Amino acid sequence: MTCIDNLSRGTRYHLAPHMGVSGFRFIEGDVLDPSALAHAFRSSDIEAVFHFAGRSAIHGIAASPPADLQDTFCTTFALLMKMREQRIQNLVFASSAAVYGNDSSTATDARLPVRPVSMYAAAKLASEAFISAFATSAGIRSWIFRLANLVGPGVTQGILHDFVDRLLLDPTRLRVLGHRSSRRPYLHVADALDAIMLAYLSTRDGELVKAFNLGAKTMLDVAQVAEIVAAEMGLAGIPIEFAQDAPAATGDIRSLSCDVSRIESLGWQCHRSSEEAIRAAVHEHLAWRCDTIGASAAPGDSFAAVTSATRTK
Ligand SMILES: NC(=O)c1ccc[n+]([C@@H]2O[C@H](COP(=O)([O-])OP(=O)(O)OC[C@H]3O[C@@H](n4cnc5c(N)ncnc54)[C@H](O)[C@@H]3O)[C@@H](O)[C@H]2O)c1
Numbered sequence: 001m002t003c004i005d006n007l008s009r010g011t012r013y014h015l016a017p018h019m020g021v022s023g024f025r026f027i028e029g030d031v032l033d034p035s036a037l038a039h040a041f042r043s044s045d046i047e048a049v050f051h052f053a054g055r056s057a058i059h060g061i062a063a064s065p066p067a068d069l070q071d072t073f074c075t076t077f078a079l080l081m082k083m084r085e086q087r088i089q090n091l092v093f094a095s096s097a098a099v100y101g102n103d104s105s106t107a108t109d110a111r112l113p114v115r116p117v118s119m120y121a122a123a124k125l126a127s128e129a130f131i132s133a134f135a136t137s138a139g140i141r142s143w144i145f146r147l148a149n150l151v152g153p154g155v156t157q158g159i160l161h162d163f164v165d166r167l168l169l170d171p172t173r174l175r176v177l178g179h180r181s182s183r184r185p186y187l188h189v190a191d192a193l194d195a196i197m198l199a200y201l202s203t204r205d206g207e208l209v210k211a212f213n214l215g216a217k218t219m220l221d222v223a224q225v226a227e228i229v230a231a232e233m234g235l236a237g238i239p240i241e242f243a244q245d246a247p248a249a250t251g252d253i254r255s256l257s258c259d260v261s262r263i264e265s266l267g268w269q270c271h272r273s274s275e276e277a278i279r280a281a282v283h284e285h286l287a288w289r290c291d292t293i294g295a296s297a298a299p300g301d302s303f304a305a306v307t308s309a310t311r312t313k
Pocket of ligand 1: 004005006007008009010011029030031032051052053054055056070071075094095096097146147148149150151154155156157158
């Protein structure tokens with residue numbers, strides 16, 4: 001297996017368990033760099049491409065339409081061109097439930113009202129369109145997963161990271177940006193990967209392009225996530241302050257739910273509720289932060305160690 005990542009967001013910490021494993025090859029390179037891509041595709045018997053590269057920062061100073069186009073759409077196009085050139089037959093693509101815009105509560109896999117409200121979501125939807133066209137013209141069989149709010153090892157951004165990092169810097173209170181009642185499902189990456197591999201291995205027949213919603217079955221509002229994160233860090237009861245109780249920022253989706261009946265019909269079960277996924281992910285994120293700053297990750301005192309190391313940096 002070959003993994004190519006430019007490490008713009010990915011980290012060596014998350015790659016470490018795979019480094020040195022027989023058959024695993026890591027290339028630090030950009031999918032948009034033809035020589036790095038050629039290096040990654042040098043083998044003549046590649047069974048499938050799993051395309052998870054993308055750029056999901058859509059707010060504030062991180063918002064950048066050209067960057068969304070490059071990292072979320074152009075990476076897809078570059079990979080499709082390479083696959084066609086080398087006659088690679090199978091593509092797994094990490095799309096997003098964000099393609100539904102604010103209509104997700106009524107969306108099903110069969111009828112898809114798609115109205116993206118962020119450049120990121122538009123780039124995902126454009127990627128899906130090109131995947132569909134390449135399926136017809138180049139016979140590339142594709143599995144599209146519209147993911148909703150991943151948490152867990154390897155995920156490098158999102159509400160959970162924001163809350164944990166804020167509490168590491170100031171454990172006396174948690175300031176929250178955004179609308180307290182925004183409700184979303186939170187899916188642990190382990191459950192997501194189970195679903196992706198199940199669909200990939202069990203649905204080779206039928207339509208060339210298959211789209212699946214992937215999300216947890218339970219939902220949490222922002223206030224609940226804040227309380228769970230604080231409790232897992234041993235800070236239950238600290239003040240949680242909402243900086244604004246206003247409509248969601250541009251590009252944000254106020255509430256999101258998704259119908260996962262298609263993936264469930266293959267036998268997938270989501271093993272963790274949103275709450276269980278968040279609880280596990282808090283400790284997985286703290287372990288990463290401990291490693292980043294060289295603090296002790298001993299069970300039970302990891303928060304204290306990270307907190308004191310973070311504040312003295
Ligand atoms: N995390 C979520 O909640 C969520 C929800 C819906 C969809 N997704 C999608 O799932 C995928 C994985 O999500 P994630 O949260 O792990 O995101 P992430 O940002 O942590 O991972 C994306 C990876 O792509 C790499 N990358 C970006 N541009 C690249 C380029 N031009 N060349 C090579 N590597 C590049 C980054 O370094 C990073 O390792 C992404 O495509 C994301 O858009 C994630």
